[in-house]
Amino acid sequence: MAQKTEQARTKSGAMQSRRAELLEISARLFAEQGVRATTVRHIADAAGILSGSLYHHFSSKEAIVDEVLREFLDGLFATYKEIVRQNAGPRDALERLVRASFQAIHDSRDQVAIYQDEIKHLQGIPRFDYLELRNREFRDMWIEVLEAGQASGAFRADLDPNLTYRFMRDTVWVAVRWYRPGGKVSQEEIADQYLRIVLDGLADD
Amino acid sequence: MAQKTEQARTKSGAMQSRRAELLEISARLFAEQGVRATTVRHIADAAGILSGSLYHHFSSKEAIVDEVLREFLDGLFATYKEIVRQNAGPRDALERLVRASFQAIHDSRDQVAIYQDEIKHLQGIPRFDYLELRNREFRDMWIEVLEAGQASGAFRADLDPNLTYRFMRDTVWVAVRWYRPGGKVSQEEIADQYLRIVLDGLADD
Amino acid sequence: MAQKTEQARTKSGAMQSRRAELLEISARLFAEQGVRATTVRHIADAAGILSGSLYHHFSSKEAIVDEVLREFLDGLFATYKEIVRQNAGPRDALERLVRASFQAIHDSRDQVAIYQDEIKHLQGIPRFDYLELRNREFRDMWIEVLEAGQASGAFRADLDPNLTYRFMRDTVWVAVRWYRPGGKVSQEEIADQYLRIVLDGLADD
Amino acid sequence: MAQKTEQARTKSGAMQSRRAELLEISARLFAEQGVRATTVRHIADAAGILSGSLYHHFSSKEAIVDEVLREFLDGLFATYKEIVRQNAGPRDALERLVRASFQAIHDSRDQVAIYQDEIKHLQGIPRFDYLELRNREFRDMWIEVLEAGQASGAFRADLDPNLTYRFMRDTVWVAVRWYRPGGKVSQEEIADQYLRIVLDGLADD
DNA sequence: TATGAATGAGAATTCATTCAT
DNA sequence: AATGAATGAATTCTCATTCAT
Numbered sequence: 001m002a003q004k005t006e007q008a009r010t011k012s013g014a015m016q017s018r019r020a021e022l023l024e025i026s027a028r029l030f031a032e033q034g035v036r037a038t039t040v041r042h043i044a045d046a047a048g049i050l051s052g053s054l055y056h057h058f059s060s061k062e063a064i065v066d067e068v069l070r071e072f073l074d075g076l077f078a079t080y081k082e083i084v085r086q087n088a089g090p091r092d093a094l095e096r097l098v099r100a101s102f103q104a105i106h107d108s109r110d111q112v113a114i115y116q117d118e119i120k121h122l123q124g125i126p127r128f129d130y131l132e133l134r135n136r137e138f139r140d141m142w143i144e145v146l147e148a149g150q151a152s153g154a155f156r157a158d159l160d161p162n163l164t165y166r167f168m169r170d171t172v173w174v175a176v177r178w179y180r181p182g183g184k185v186s187q188e189e190i191a192d193q194y195l196r197i198v199l200d201g202l203a204d205d
Numbered sequence: 206m207a208q209k210t211e212q213a214r215t216k217s218g219a220m221q222s223r224r225a226e227l228l229e230i231s232a233r234l235f236a237e238q239g240v241r242a243t244t245v246r247h248i249a250d251a252a253g254i255l256s257g258s259l260y261h262h263f264s265s266k267e268a269i270v271d272e273v274l275r276e277f278l279d280g281l282f283a284t285y286k287e288i289v290r291q292n293a294g295p296r297d298a299l300e301r302l303v304r305a306s307f308q309a310i311h312d313s314r315d316q317v318a319i320y321q322d323e324i325k326h327l328q329g330i331p332r333f334d335y336l337e338l339r340n341r342e343f344r345d346m347w348i349e350v351l352e353a354g355q356a357s358g359a360f361r362a363d364l365d366p367n368l369t370y371r372f373m374r375d376t377v378w379v380a381v382r383w384y385r386p387g388g389k390v391s392q393e394e395i396a397d398q399y400l401r402i403v404l405d406g407l408a409d410d
Numbered sequence: 411m412a413q414k415t416e417q418a419r420t421k422s423g424a425m426q427s428r429r430a431e432l433l434e435i436s437a438r439l440f441a442e443q444g445v446r447a448t449t450v451r452h453i454a455d456a457a458g459i460l461s462g463s464l465y466h467h468f469s470s471k472e473a474i475v476d477e478v479l480r481e482f483l484d485g486l487f488a489t490y491k492e493i494v495r496q497n498a499g500p501r502d503a504l505e506r507l508v509r510a511s512f513q514a515i516h517d518s519r520d521q522v523a524i525y526q527d528e529i530k531h532l533q534g535i536p537r538f539d540y541l542e543l544r545n546r547e548f549r550d551m552w553i554e555v556l557e558a559g560q561a562s563g564a565f566r567a568d569l570d571p572n573l574t575y576r577f578m579r580d581t582v583w584v585a586v587r588w589y590r591p592g593g594k595v596s597q598e599e600i601a602d603q604y605l606r607i608v609l610d611g612l613a614d615d
Numbered sequence: 616m617a618q619k620t621e622q623a624r625t626k627s628g629a630m631q632s633r634r635a636e637l638l639e640i641s642a643r644l645f646a647e648q649g650v651r652a653t654t655v656r657h658i659a660d661a662a663g664i665l666s667g668s669l670y671h672h673f674s675s676k677e678a679i680v681d682e683v684l685r686e687f688l689d690g691l692f693a694t695y696k697e698i699v700r701q702n703a704g705p706r707d708a709l710e711r712l713v714r715a716s717f718q719a720i721h722d723s724r725d726q727v728a729i730y731q732d733e734i735k736h737l738q739g740i741p742r743f744d745y746l747e748l749r750n751r752e753f754r755d756m757w758i759e760v761l762e763a764g765q766a767s768g769a770f771r772a773d774l775d776p777n778l779t780y781r782f783m784r785d786t787v788w789v790a791v792r793w794y795r796p797g798g799k800v801s802q803e804e805i806a807d808q809y810l811r812i813v814l815d816g817l818a819d820d
Numbered sequence: 821t822a823t824g825a826a827t828g829a830g831a832a833t834t835c836a837t838t839c840a841t
Numbered sequence: 842a843a844t845g846a847a848t849g850a851a852t853t854c855t856c857a858t859t860c861a862t
Contacts (some may be wrong), residue, residue, distance in 0.1 A: 053821070265833080573808050600778065
């Protein structure tokens, strides 16, 4: 969006914005129909060009997926890293990680959906090795927070941190399947309720 | 099951078992690689026949997916229905629904994985209308239990039942992505921890 | 039809009637959908058996077509031959050829339709060489009658017999496309009208 | 035709001519071997490209058949319409309809043959509904002429117009089966003889 | 940057036919 | 005579990619 203000200033600027536009279109289609089911012709049609012309911007369909995911994960990593760096205490940190994740679902629905739907099938392709790398980094940050919380007494000690991490991660990301921006429930409210359940439980005690 | 006794291994028994075998193979490949990425040749190769021969048993690839999912969902529906019918009180019912779901993940990993991965892309295909039907039935059962629990004071009243239902459903089913039968943590232990978090919360209070 | 009276007398009698039944079913399907579009499974389904079982009766699909056509053409040849043999004068002979043809359309609609639709694509297959043979025999008989009529002054002499033959032949046989037995117009009435048009034009008056 | 002038052989002209070329090749093969028996590979081979490349130009084999027939029928309709519009009297009109039809056989042999051979099997496919529509329009024009002729005394009144129409239509079109352009008998001579037979029979004399 | 024509590998599906039982 | 499972070749169609213009 931001780059559209300076859109046609220079040749490279124009190209940049065209790239960004094509990535956005691709991401939307990938999220809606799945990467495999989205043909380069779908993308080209949506962009108003012929499929062959896409190859002036990207070297392959895979490269488009790559760029979409890489950009998204780099941004998310920076966000998470900043939260952990601030070191605000385990409970606060956990809350912020959750809220940041729901924010990402809100801001980058397509990218989150693609990540969720495709990671299983992208694992093992060398080009996408960074997915597992990022995965590990994310996991380490969550577990760091969870273990710090168990050590400090903020979180119950009878839970396996690894299992709890998976629970948290899945709980949050899977919401992309039904969350609709602009719907009845805002992403902040969803985050609130999720945190209430996760931190305090369903049981009325 | 019944037809697997010696006496029943007659003509129709043999046919049944061949179909069942092919469905099992298909389910495994669909779960591993995705429906789209699994070609009928993959399935046929894994079954030791030629791809054309599959069409002696099933009318199309879609029909195989259909049969795999339909069988699974019918079984799950019966299980859920029985739990709700027993009317053991909201908290017990919720616990049993969760445990039954983890049991399904254990018993029918492939089917659950297929369901999770493909439902988004199967929605809207008339042949798979029953997916949404079952979805609604499942939701109604969960929400019935959750609302009964809020009414009886077993569950906190400050949570939106719909949101809570989604939370429960998603967190349970998404576990199929990483659960491995025969791994370090049994499905019963996972269910235990999940229930502890969900019912009592992460916070140490 | 006739053989159905003695249908199950002997084993070979039963087989004969089964063959006849299968030929009848095949002819109907071939006529309705075309030979190519009719699969052996269609035939088998219509006969209430499995497609493989057809091969106990016929060595191939082609053999079925062959038998259907050969039987029909042999019968028609005998009919034509008898008309020409009676030597009742050119105009009478022509009339009888036309009437016999409409009778054949009435009695053997399926066979006539198959012949009309498929002859073009069967020409050149050695097994069906007899089609061209019969064709030539039919043509020779018609032309014999036509030329006799021109010689005797019964028919106008300013028309090319070959062209006239084709005109007559086409005129008659193509009616199979729309003639429905039991419909408003009987095959005798159609023959009458056709003859009136054709003869009063052909006749030297 | 127009675009074949030098100036018009630009982009769209080239594309037009490529499409037209492929349609011509397809029509020839369809007419020779039947639509069903003509594979897209046959067409592609004859065009010197790979079969998949055909789909750059047409969305399916059916679409090719469609385009071939639609173009032909639209042209024929315009020709017939013009003849009827000129209102030259029934006998003249009939003569012109016959001559126009033989001209169509001469100019568009392949298309007429395809129409004759395939209409039976295309009826009922929604995409080809226009075939029946055109059929009705053609019939109405012929019958209009025939009835006007009976009313004016130009044609005998003792013949059923409907039956007579079928007679005319069938005898004319079926000639495509044996007419060879450049053969011994020109299409004008054939039309002459056909008209002599038909009219001197129809004429009220 | 874009077009338009083509490639080539592979997808699902069809179908006549075979054969052990 | 019939079944049921399979074959194997062919068919229509898809789609990422290339490349001359």
